[in-house]
Amino acid sequence: MNSETRKKLWDLLAALGEERISQVQFEELDRILCAHAEARRLYRDYLAVDDRLASGEMLFGEIEHAHEPAGPRFIAWRLWAAAAALMLVGFFLSEMFHPAPGTRSPSAPPAMATVKSIMQVTWPEGQSALEPGAALQDEWIRLAKGVLQLEFQTGAQVSLEGPAALRVVNGGECFVEQGQLVVLAPAEIGSFKVSTQSSELIDLGTEFAVAVSSSGEMVVHVLDGEVEIGIKGADAQVVSRERLVEQQAARLDPGGQDLTRTDYDGPAFEHLRADTLWRERPLRIQFDCGAQAGMYEGSNAPAHAAGDMRVHERFWNPLNGDASGRFVMSDGEIAPYGIEIDYGRRDRRDFSWAREPDLMRGFAPTTRGVFDTALGKDHLGGGGEVGLRFRGLPKGEYRVYLVARGALDHAKWGNYLVSKAYKSVVSAGDADLDSGTLLYHDPLVDPAAKSWVEGQTHIAAQVHISGPDEYLTIRTTKDRARSPTPGGGNSVISAVQIIQLNK
Amino acid sequence: MDDTERQIQFTRQFSESERAMRAFAFSLVPHRQDVDDIIQDTLKELWNNFDKFDPERPFLPWANRFVYHQVLMHRRSTATRLKYTFSEETIRRLVEEQPTLERDRALSDALDQCLQKLSEDQRELVRLRYFTGESLKEVAARMDQTPEAMYKQLQRIREGLQRCISKRLAQEGWA
Numbered sequence: 001m002n003s004e005t006r007k008k009l010w011d012l013l014a015a016l017g018e019e020r021i022s023q024v025q026f027e028e029l030d031r032i033l034c035a036h037a038e039a040r041r042l043y044r045d046y047l048a049v050d051d052r053l054a055s056g057e058m059l060f061g062e063i064e065h066a067h068e069p070a071g072p073r074f075i076a077w078r079l080w081a082a083a084a085a086l087m088l089v090g091f092f093l094s095e096m097f098h099p100a101p102g103t104r105s106p107s108a109p110p111a112m113a114t115v116k117s118i119m120q121v122t123w124p125e126g127q128s129a130l131e132p133g134a135a136l137q138d139e140w141i142r143l144a145k146g147v148l149q150l151e152f153q154t155g156a157q158v159s160l161e162g163p164a165a166l167r168v169v170n171g172g173e174c175f176v177e178q179g180q181l182v183v184l185a186p187a188e189i190g191s192f193k194v195s196t197q198s199s200e201l202i203d204l205g206t207e208f209a210v211a212v213s214s215s216g217e218m219v220v221h222v223l224d225g226e227v228e229i230g231i232k233g234a235d236a237q238v239v240s241r242e243r244l245v246e247q248q249a250a251r252l253d254p255g256g257q258d259l260t261r262t263d264y265d266g267p268a269f270e271h272l273r274a275d276t277l278w279r280e281r282p283l284r285i286q287f288d289c290g291a292q293a294g295m296y297e298g299s300n301a302p303a304h305a306a307g308d309m310r311v312h313e314r315f316w317n318p319l320n321g322d323a324s325g326r327f328v329m330s331d332g333e334i335a336p337y338g339i340e341i342d343y344g345r346r347d348r349r350d351f352s353w354a355r356e357p358d359l360m361r362g363f364a365p366t367t368r369g370v371f372d373t374a375l376g377k378d379h380l381g382g383g384g385e386v387g388l389r390f391r392g393l394p395k396g397e398y399r400v401y402l403v404a405r406g407a408l409d410h411a412k413w414g415n416y417l418v419s420k421a422y423k424s425v426v427s428a429g430d431a432d433l434d435s436g437t438l439l440y441h442d443p444l445v446d447p448a449a450k451s452w453v454e455g456q457t458h459i460a461a462q463v464h465i466s467g468p469d470e471y472l473t474i475r476t477t478k479d480r481a482r483s484p485t486p487g488g489g490n491s492v493i494s495a496v497q498i499i500q501l502n503k
Numbered sequence: 504m505d506d507t508e509r510q511i512q513f514t515r516q517f518s519e520s521e522r523a524m525r526a527f528a529f530s531l532v533p534h535r536q537d538v539d540d541i542i543q544d545t546l547k548e549l550w551n552n553f554d555k556f557d558p559e560r561p562f563l564p565w566a567n568r569f570v571y572h573q574v575l576m577h578r579r580s581t582a583t584r585l586k587y588t589f590s591e592e593t594i595r596r597l598v599e600e601q602p603t604l605e606r607d608r609a610l611s612d613a614l615d616q617c618l619q620k621l622s623e624d625q626r627e628l629v630r631l632r633y634f635t636g637e638s639l640k641e642v643a644a645r646m647d648q649t650p651e652a653m654y655k656q657l658q659r660i661r662e663g664l665q666r667c668i669s670k671r672l673a674q675e676g677w678a
Contacts, residue, residue, distance in 0.1 A: 010658070010662050011658075013661075014654070014657075014658040014661065014662075016533055017661070018639055018654065018657075021587075023587055026587035027587075030589050030590050030593050033589070033593045033596070033597070034590060034592050034593040034596065037596075037600070040596060040597060040600060041600075041678065042665065042669070043530065044526065044530045044597070044600075044602065045610060045665065045668060045669070045672075046661070046665055047526065047529045047530055047533060048526035048529070048530075048607070048610055049610070049614055049661075049664065049665065049668065050529075050633075051522075051525055051526060051529055051535070051538075052522070052611065052614060053629060053633040054535065054633050
């Protein structure tokens with residue numbers, strides 16, 4: 001590369017870096033890069049340096065608090081948050097039964113706060129959509145509407161309702177520009193501070209609600225325990241302090257001058273309390289136990305296609321044969337109640353819930369994880385019958401998706417389970433295939449079916465469960481009458497998704 | 504090695520290689536926001552292929568295969584949006600010459616050392632331009648200069664920085 005080309009390359013790289021490169025220039029850059037190995041090396045290094053500078057990692061130490069944290073430095077951390085969210089899915093198997101050592105890289109900063117759950121949130125323009133499990137550093141979070149639940153490093157739980165703008169300041173403090181929030185910070189986890197433009201609220205082992213209006217007016221209601229309110233002066237330093245106890249409320253005007261007592265209205269914030277949010281979070285259970293388990297996940301599932309599960313919700317529930325009954329909530333947390341699972345099968349003439357699962361390994365020896373579970377040994381030869389039943393589900397409506405084995409594209413029957421047509425019963429209580437309402441795994445006629453899983457069939461049923469004592473029962477058998485090849489074949493439960501419907 | 508141990512290894516190796524993966528993606532698609540998307544999609548694909556992850560083998564070349572695949576997907580899906588893309592021949596050469604993890608680390612070290620050589624004013628300018636995320640125009644206004652003068656000044660600093668880095672890398676035997 002001669003000096004003229006090199007000079008040209010520098011100009012082009014500068015234009016590229018500042019995003020002011022024209023099409024003609026880009027084509028010229030392409031030609032130079034194509035022709036000169038040295039140019040490609042310079043180009044690669046230039047961009048790599050650009051990316052490192054923009055991530056802030058090279059200059060981090062000296063400018064940590066120099067500016068508002070809206071810059072590109074946070075890209076790397078957001079990526080880490082994304083990585084952490086993805087890891088969560090995979091680590092779930094081991095986490096449940098063998099709490100794993102820290103999965104965070106030594107170079108990743110510990111999260112100041114973590115997104116616990118997201119409920120009907122609309123993100124305003126400019127705010128990246130957060131996912132449950134996202135690790136937050138010193139950054140702003142803006143909601144147009146909905147509720148976001150955060151857990152700070154200290155353990156404090158903050159429920160924020162939009163429209164809102166909150167900044168995570170550190171692991172034990174947030175700044176609220178606007179919005180309603182409830183803070184649960186029990187005494188044993190230490191103090192937690194909520195700052196606003198004109199005040200700071202320090203919990204003294206408590207649960208309290210704060211509402212900051214767009215005009216800057218702040219109202220605090222102490223739901224439990226005690227809160228100290230500091231009123232800031234013109235230089236943002238606290239000039240006076242006052243304490244409020246349970247069932248007291250105070251209002252600070254937009255200028256931050258007058259703190260006046262006001263009527264306590266704790267019930268208005270009931271929907272934001274951690275306990276309420278916990279109770280209202282739906283269960284989303286998924287078993288993935290077929291020979292094609294490895295390919296059956298994420299958005300390739302009927303509940304996703306139906307909009308009952310979001311893309312990030314793809315939980316594999318390990319049963320490990322002991323049916324320990326621990327399940328995930330919709331945000332990935334373990335459900336606070338136990339759920340019993342029974343595996344049932346028909347041997348010769350009798351069906352029994354006391355049978356042991358078939359211990360045969362799956363067809364695909366490389367398939368991970370699920371084949372080590374009881375449900376992984378899912379199929380029963382000879383066209384018998386298999387079943388699953390669940391007890392301990394909270395009262396409510398549940399949608400159940402049941403997926404059968406993959407199929408061939410049959411010349412006459414189309415996308416049909418050529419030799420493995422199924423019929424099933426999905427119901428509350430102790431139903432069986434003779435007395436329950438039969439559901440047939442029909443051939444897929446839905447043109448969108450290919451976007452789920454190639455060649456799978458499914459049924460969807462809705463079941464009302466009256467409370468934890470009532471079983472949700474699933475039983476499946478080969479449907480000989482409808483199968484083009486009635487002899488032989490297996491009974492199969494390939495995958496199950498159980499979705500608690502919102503009230 | 505059990506699955507938990509492999510998962511820890513995976514996380515560690517991804518973390519070590521992420522910066523180099525980004526650099527590789529960036530060289531093929533020189534738009535930062537697009538690179539963020541590509542890396543996130545790559546991570547999903549890597550995770551989906553966890554059963555093929557071999558902790559004993561170099562992670563970066565394996566991961567960069569997925570990066571490249573995502574770049575191709577990205578090029579297809581954004582064909583109408585992206586203003587410019589490189590020719591296939593240029594892409595092919597960039598892919599063939601992707602740097603090793605060791606060279607990428609050497610680049611980071613060289614950058615670190617070369618940044619120390621900048622004057623206070625130069626460092627301040629780099630800080631304002633890159634760290635704060637402000638546009639060139641905003642930085643120029645802050646420094647009471649015209650955007651064009653600022654552009655030239657930054658270009659000189661970047662060029663100097665790059666020369667310093669190339670020199671250091673060459674001294675350490677990196678091409």
